[in-house]
Amino acid sequence: MSAHSVEDIKRDSRRLRGTLLASLSDPLTGALAEADQTLIKYHGSYQQDNRDVRDERRRQKLEPDYAFMIRTRTPGGVITPGQWLNLDAIATAYAERGLRITTRQAFQFHGVIKRDLKRTMQSINAALIDTLAACGDVNRNIAVAANPYLSQAHRALQAQAEALSRHLLPNSRAYYEIWLDQEKIASSGEEDEPIYGASYLPRKFKIGFAAPPENDVDVFAQDLGFIAIVEDGRLAGYNVCVGGGMGASHGDAETYPRLGDVIGFIAPEHVIAVGEAVVTTQRDWGDRAVRKRARLKYTIDDHGLARFKAEVERRSGICFAPARAFAFTHNGDSFGWRQGDDGLWHLTLRILAGRIRDSANENGEGARPLSGMREIAALLDRARGQAEFRLTPNQNLLIANIAHPQRARIDALVREYGLDTHIGASPARKAALACVALPTCGLAMAEAERYLPAFIDRVDALLDRHGLGEAALHIRISGCPNGCSRPYLGEIALVGKAPGRYNLMLGADHRGERLNALYRENIDEAAILATLDPLFARYAAERAEQERFGDFLLRSGILGVDQRRRRALPMELIA
Numbered sequence: 001m002s003a004h005s006v007e008d009i010k011r012d013s014r015r016l017r018g019t020l021l022a023s024l025s026d027p028l029t030g031a032l033a034e035a036d037q038t039l040i041k042y043h044g045s046y047q048q049d050n051r052d053v054r055d056e057r058r059r060q061k062l063e064p065d066y067a068f069m070i071r072t073r074t075p076g077g078v079i080t081p082g083q084w085l086n087l088d089a090i091a092t093a094y095a096e097r098g099l100r101i102t103t104r105q106a107f108q109f110h111g112v113i114k115r116d117l118k119r120t121m122q123s124i125n126a127a128l129i130d131t132l133a134a135c136g137d138v139n140r141n142i143a144v145a146a147n148p149y150l151s152q153a154h155r156a157l158q159a160q161a162e163a164l165s166r167h168l169l170p171n172s173r174a175y176y177e178i179w180l181d182q183e184k185i186a187s188s189g190e191e192d193e194p195i196y197g198a199s200y201l202p203r204k205f206k207i208g209f210a211a212p213p214e215n216d217v218d219v220f221a222q223d224l225g226f227i228a229i230v231e232d233g234r235l236a237g238y239n240v241c242v243g244g245g246m247g248a249s250h251g252d253a254e255t256y257p258r259l260g261d262v263i264g265f266i267a268p269e270h271v272i273a274v275g276e277a278v279v280t281t282q283r284d285w286g287d288r289a290v291r292k293r294a295r296l297k298y299t300i301d302d303h304g305l306a307r308f309k310a311e312v313e314r315r316s317g318i319c320f321a322p323a324r325a326f327a328f329t330h331n332g333d334s335f336g337w338r339q340g341d342d343g344l345w346h347l348t349l350r351i352l353a354g355r356i357r358d359s360a361n362e363n364g365e366g367a368r369p370l371s372g373m374r375e376i377a378a379l380l381d382r383a384r385g386q387a388e389f390r391l392t393p394n395q396n397l398l399i400a401n402i403a404h405p406q407r408a409r410i411d412a413l414v415r416e417y418g419l420d421t422h423i424g425a426s427p428a429r430k431a432a433l434a435c436v437a438l439p440t441c442g443l444a445m446a447e448a449e450r451y452l453p454a455f456i457d458r459v460d461a462l463l464d465r466h467g468l469g470e471a472a473l474h475i476r477i478s479g480c481p482n483g484c485s486r487p488y489l490g491e492i493a494l495v496g497k498a499p500g501r502y503n504l505m506l507g508a509d510h511r512g513e514r515l516n517a518l519y520r521e522n523i524d525e526a527a528i529l530a531t532l533d534p535l536f537a538r539y540a541a542e543r544a545e546q547e548r549f550g551d552f553l554l555r556s557g558i559l560g561v562d563q564r565r566r567r568a569l570p571m572e573l574i575a
Helices: 003-011 020-027 032-041 054-059 081-094 114-126 151-167 174-180 268-285 294-303 303-318 370-382 404-418 425-430 452-465 525-543 549-557
Strands: 045-049 066-071 096-101 107-112 207-210 224-231 235-244 260-265 338-340 345-349 389-390 397-402 474-477 492-498 501-506 517-523 559-562 567-570
Touching: 003 032, 003 096, 020 114, 020 174, 032 045, 032 174, 054 345, 054 397, 066 114, 066 425, 081 107, 081 151, 081 370, 081 389, 107 114, 107 268, 114 174, 151 207, 151 224, 151 268, 151 549, 174 370, 174 452, 224 268, 224 517, 235 268, 235 303, 260 268, 260 303, 260 345, 370 404, 397 404, 425 452, 492 517, 501 525, 517 525, 525 549, 549 559
Parallel strands: 207 224, 474 492
Antiparallel strands: 045 066, 066 107, 096 107, 224 235, 235 260, 338 345, 345 397, 389 397, 492 501, 501 517, 559 567
């Protein structure tokens, strides 16, 4: 679909209504009308088809096996135990492959067929969760540091993220009319959209709140980032960064990943004014003619950072103060129990690729994480305490605000149902990320989620061979260059190029402050491992004490850095 047609569809949609009601009621196909496939994204869903069976269905002269992915809008990924139980029941009734945690701290339900779509949406809403603006050319789900020990700061960040999320929601009532059967009002189809306008944003928009010293949200990968400055235990304000983004297109130098730039410091009460100003500036300045160059990072590079900052100050009425000092130590998650500054306890569990589903056979052998989480949620729901669940930006799960007497029972359930996969796992396995990719993502060129476990096994074997089994290493796999798993921030990353073939990216750091570089293009697994083997050998022999793999690649001269974009590049490309 061309950029021009997408802009037309948005403008002519009657504020995101289109012909969705007619498409949903058409019994002759499992698909929606073409324009409605664009509009349903703003309601939190994507039409997909099972690519594993696409060719066979074509041979049988059947339409593709259409189904829908639904994504929640859960700012910061925080839900109650009762909501967990409701979402579990929804996934069991309507979806395939259990629950999935995304890198934006949302849940995704896969494989929902069209006739169940409305019932699923209504059930999610009944759990006091919605899907409005979880996809589409609007502000997406806001990511928030899941930091378990800065309890007071986390509460402040979470509250501000929720307030900003509400403020940036579309005004259209289309979601409520179509999915929740609410009554149309006189202005239906003509609602004023003071933030988004008639055509919404040029492309999607992502916001993240980080809490140093941990950068679990990869704040420099966000269109708009707020870096919390905590002084004497109090949230003093935020350093603001703009212009991050992970998407790119293979072979197109006009598209590229970019890290955000810090433009200054603001007080907490200025978050909404600054957030709206950044969004509306992108609305008005973003490229609507070339869709692949419509993200904020290109707007800033085209207009200049100083000019963009001045416009945000003009629109918001806020003058940025000089940025304050901060430091990140890592961008991963810390597993096991940690105590918050309020005395409550928090347990972070490893969820590989974010997929929570039971894998036990008919004899009960194997892990049952979905069943285990159901038991833990029921336990905490009955207790009616302060417990909550937090989805992390690294696809893991945090059981938060637990009183000390509850720990023993939770530990027992974690062991019983095989939720303790972080215990004894290699550092590489605990830090790895992958997007969904095949079989459902229409953009995927190669496997990611399904390939991750086997690839980590092979990398772990290489690391063990060189005595590096305990080396912390960030590995990320993306089925395409669009970067949902933030692959360009991996010390080692695979970016799908074709079935079984990837671009090998190397050299990011472990703090989310440096991009990696294309090291080998369009190679298969054997070539990937053959490339990594001698690099691991050199790393084992030549690394400095506590030196991370990505940092070693730069220091050793294997990679160089283009400081203009903080991008790592192969030495032969450095002039």
